[in-house]
Amino acid sequence: SSAINPVELSAWLIDCERKADDKTHFSVMIVDDDEIAAEVYAEAMREFGMVCRVISDVDDVIEAIDAAPPDIIVMDMQMPKATGIEVASVIRQSRSTLATPIVFLSAERDLDVQFSARSIGGDDFISKPINAYKLVERIRMRATRALALRQMMESDGLTGLLNHARFKDRVEKEVERSRRTGSPLALCLIDIDHFKSVNDTYGHQLGDHVIQVLASTLRNSLRRTDVIARYGGEEFGVLLLDTDLDQANLVIERIRERFSTSPIPYEKGELSVSFSAGVSSWAMPRDAASLFKTADVALYQAKRNGRDRVVT
Numbered sequence: 001s002s003a004i005n006p007v008e009l010s011a012w013l014i015d016c017e018r019k020a021d022d023k024t025h026f027s028v029m030i031v032d033d034d035e036i037a038a039e040v041y042a043e044a045m046r047e048f049g050m051v052c053r054v055i056s057d058v059d060d061v062i063e064a065i066d067a068a069p070p071d072i073i074v075m076d077m078q079m080p081k082a083t084g085i086e087v088a089s090v091i092r093q094s095r096s097t098l099a100t101p102i103v104f105l106s107a108e109r110d111l112d113v114q115f116s117a118r119s120i121g122g123d124d125f126i127s128k129p130i131n132a133y134k135l136v137e138r139i140r141m142r143a144t145r146a147l148a149l150r151q152m153m154e155s156d157g158l159t160g161l162l163n164h165a166r167f168k169d170r171v172e173k174e175v176e177r178s179r180r181t182g183s184p185l186a187l188c189l190i191d192i193d194h195f196k197s198v199n200d201t202y203g204h205q206l207g208d209h210v211i212q213v214l215a216s217t218l219r220n221s222l223r224r225t226d227v228i229a230r231y232g233g234e235e236f237g238v239l240l241l242d243t244d245l246d247q248a249n250l251v252i253e254r255i256r257e258r259f260s261t262s263p264i265p266y267e268k269g270e271l272s273v274s275f276s277a278g279v280s281s282w283a284m285p286r287d288a289a290s291l292f293k294t295a296d297v298a299l300y301q302a303k304r305n306g307r308d309r310v311v312t
């Protein structure tokens with residue numbers, strides 16, 4: 001994996017900010033004891049398509065965040081039960097909100113207070129009063145940046161797919177969910193066949209290109225709700241929601257057929273590549289670990305049986 005170049009990163013972030021629509025669907029939480037004033041800001045945000053909640057009692061903040069984690073938090077400084085800085089410090093302690101941007105909104109002009117707001121991890125400090133639309137713009141920029149960063153942290157650099165760690169998290173979450181709802185879930189592990197010889201014969205660059213082609217084949221063939229990841233070097237993971245083993249087998253088989261019969265053009269000709277896949281469904285195993293184990297065994301069997309096939 002390559003290191004992040006700070007210059008490229010900031011150029012890319014600026015680009016993201018430019019591309020962001022006027023109508024964005026960020027979810028914003030405003031924490032402010034002055035509910036009436038906060039609602040004025042909230043209304044302006046809603047006009048721009050944001051989903052906005054006002055929490056006026058600091059005792060409700062953590063519960064509200066757990067119920068629906070916001071993309072960004074706007075925090076008043078002076079509140080009767082606790083200061084905004086105190087509430088923010090608590091929010092910063094939880095792993096799930098560690099990176100959620102917190103924008104302080106305050107009439108406080110004391111530089112020391114502004115400094116402590118920054119030092120506990122505040123992302124911005126905005127002085128009240130501020131025009132509601134100016135506030136919306138500041139919030140939109142902060143949230144866009146934070147979402148773009150998060151997306152980059154969670155995705156694989158070569159393909160833009162989810163990376164290994166995030167994929168495992170998602171599978172665990174979805175297994176939990178389907179355990180509750182009873183809806184089926186299928187996991188598929190895909191490994192490109194004889195990829196070493198692709199690299200050896202055609203070079204690493206074309207190897208990388210093959211990985212990208214398979215990534216877009218998967219993206220174009222699956223539903224938006226399905227979860228696709230680059231699981232390892234030339235290995236992919238696919239989580240099919242609301243899909244049982246038979247359906248998953250059909251879906252992956254169709255993709256296998258399409259991929260292995262569509263040679264990949266390159267400057268000197270065409271290159272035929274295939275993959276093997278192992279599929280498991282959650283109805284058999286009881287947790288994410290055994291879901292992975294079963295799919296892995298099936299993949300191994302697909303390789304043993306001659307590759308270019310799907311085994312359930």
Ligand code: GH3
Pocket residue numbers: 191192193194195196197199203204205206207208211232233234303307
């Ligand atoms: P098999 O059919 O048994 O899977 O054979 P294989 O050659 O694909 O074997 P294996 O899965 O063990 O080898 C994977 C190879 O993929 C090894 C590694 O050099 C190569 N590889 C891993 N990541 C990348 C990558 O990001 N780019 C390129 N070009 N090659 C990669």
Ligand code: MG
Pocket residue numbers: 032033034076077078079
């Ligand atoms: Mg206040």
Ligand code: MG
Pocket residue numbers: 191192234235
């Ligand atoms: Mg492999």
Ligand code: MG
Pocket residue numbers: 191192193194195196234
């Ligand atoms: Mg391989």
